[in-house]
Amino acid sequence: MERTYLIKPALDEEYPIVSYGKGVYLYDLDGKQYLDASSGAVTANIGHGVEEIIEAMKEQSEKISFVYRSQFSSEPAEKLAEKIALSTPGDLNWSFFVNSGSEATETAMKVAIQYWQEKGFPLKSKILSRWVSYHGITLGALSMSGHPGRRSRFVPLLADFPNVSPPYCYRCPFNQTPESCKYECAQELDTALSRIGPESVAAFIAEPIVGAAGGCITPPKGYYKKVKEICETHNVLFIADEVMTGFGRTGTMLASEHWGIIPDIVCLGKGMGAGYAPIAATVVSEKVMEPIMSGSKQIMSGHTLSANPQSAAVALAVMEYLENNNLFADVDSKGIYLKNLIEKLRVQYPFIGDIRGKGLLLGLEFVEDRETKQSFSKEFNVTSRLVKIAQSLGLLVYPASAGLDGTSGDAIIIAPPLTITKREIEELVRLLESSMVQLKQELV
Numbered sequence: 385m386e387r388t389y390l391i392k393p394a395l396d397e398e399y400p401i402v403s404y405g406k407g408v409y410l411y412d413l414d415g416k417q418y419l420d421a422s423s424g425a426v427t428a429n430i431g432h433g434v435e436e437i438i439e440a441m442k443e444q445s446e447k448i449s450f451v452y453r454s455q456f457s458s459e460p461a462e463k464l465a466e467k468i469a470l471s472t473p474g475d476l477n478w479s480f481f482v483n484s485g486s487e488a489t490e491t492a493m494k495v496a497i498q499y500w501q502e503k504g505f506p507l508k509s510k511i512l513s514r515w516v517s518y519h520g521i522t523l524g525a526l527s528m529s530g531h532p533g534r535r536s537r538f539v540p541l542l543a544d545f546p547n548v549s550p551p552y553c554y555r556c557p558f559n560q561t562p563e564s565c566k567y568e569c570a571q572e573l574d575t576a577l578s579r580i581g582p583e584s585v586a587a588f589i590a591e592p593i594v595g596a597a598g599g600c601i602t603p604p605k606g607y608y609k610k611v612k613e614i615c616e617t618h619n620v621l622f623i624a625d626e627v628m629t630g631f632g633r634t635g636t637m638l639a640s641e642h643w644g645i646i647p648d649i650v651c652l653g654k655g656m657g658a659g660y661a662p663i664a665a666t667v668v669s670e671k672v673m674e675p676i677m678s679g680s681k682q683i684m685s686g687h688t689l690s691a692n693p694q695s696a697a698v699a700l701a702v703m704e705y706l707e708n709n710n711l712f713a714d715v716d717s718k719g720i721y722l723k724n725l726i727e728k729l730r731v732q733y734p735f736i737g738d739i740r741g742k743g744l745l746l747g748l749e750f751v752e753d754r755e756t757k758q759s760f761s762k763e764f765n766v767t768s769r770l771v772k773i774a775q776s777l778g779l780l781v782y783p784a785s786a787g788l789d790g791t792s793g794d795a796i797i798i799a800p801p802l803t804i805t806k807r808e809i810e811e812l813v814r815l816l817e818s819s820m821v822q823l824k825q826e827l828v
């Protein structure tokens with residue numbers, strides 16, 4: 385390998401160098417085509433090379449790209465905040481713009497703590513979260529994340545937040561079936577709050593659908609209603625980490641909408657800039673803003689590039705593109721079409737254990753034995769093997785952890801741009817099947 389100065393994810397591997405992207409396809413410098421079935425890291429929600437976004441970027445950069453938020457506000461940032469307020473349910477009206485999902489969840493954590501301080505409850509400072517979750521890589525966000533692989537090196541520095549089990553129906557932590565389920569996993573939150581003492585807890589954070597840590601773990605129908613009720617009973621805020629699920633990934637602006645709940649704080653990222661600019665947001669309800677507005681009048685957070693006009697203009701253009709092309713409308717039917725085609729692969733590929741998710745956010749969990757749900761031994765490296773095979777065949781899928789311990793299982797996420805066509809979905813599944821054929825050969 386030639387000398388490189390760029391720190392890449394795996395230092396002993398070579399990565400193709402991208403040349404350009406158009407729609408759901410990426411092309412490397414050798415001209416090889418890749419179907420982007422994961423939107424990168426579930427980010428390129430409207431596909432690559434969209435002219436309208438390029439135009440908006442150009443237009444904004446000709447005016448002003450950067451101002452510091454304590455000196456100026458900007459039209460794109462003001463308009464974006466207004467559009468988010470109008471597009472989200474309930475009183476989720478206030479946006480704090482940051483640059484990444486990790487910053488959005490970390491800000492949410494701080495806003496929740498500040499809310500209780502301003503209301504006169506300074507001891508309410510713990511954030512409860514779930515195992516098999518991922519909320520970001522910075523220390524606050526990682527403290528909330530139940531992702532052993534990403535935590536392990538830094539555990540001494542982390543606040544010990546994850547407390548409760550995930551709603552992982554395929555491997556129910558309470559050995560229930562859909563028929564016998566009484567939402568024991570939600571009930572566990574109630575028990576945890578009683579044990580810890582709600583007087584020390586500021587909020588509970590959860591991903592509506594667990595992404596990287598669990599391969600699209602989707603809760604049973606009444607789970608979030610119950611969780612929200614439990615939070616309200618104990619006077620604890622509910623933060624929805626919609627960094628992966630927001631902006632139409634599951635067919636609605638927020639995935640929370642599917643379960644009829646309105647969180648107190650929402651974290652957005654990824655699809656917000658759709659990969660065209662780094663931008664994320666912590667969206668705060670009127671309820672949470674009220675004591676801050678009448679108290680210190682300042683959210684104690686901020687980054688140099690928070691709310692910069694360039695990124696805000698991009699996110700605004702992305703929202704307009706989603707709207708003008710009515711892209712949320714077809715997510716459900718496209719997702720069902722994709723899921724049904726993948727279901728057909730189950731017959732020939734017994735290592736497909738579970739297919740789950742919602743809209744265009746699907747997860748596949750792989751098992752050695754479908755009957756017992758026994759995962760593959762680590763030495764097979766099933767996830768990374770499949771991701772590599774797929775990439776070699778021109779298909780990009782996203783690796784995820786799986787298993788109740790967050791390390792023992794194998795999963796991938798399939799989340800193509802929302803713009804994907806029926807023909808492209810069929811091509812995706814053909815490439816996925818070719819990848820499975822090769823995986824099957826390698827596993828015998």
Ligand code: PLP
Nearest residue numbers: 484485486518519520595627628
């Ligand atoms: N929250 C969720 C649900 C995520 O999936 C991620 C990233 O994968 C993050 C937070 C962190 O976002 P970022 O990588 O932009 O910091």
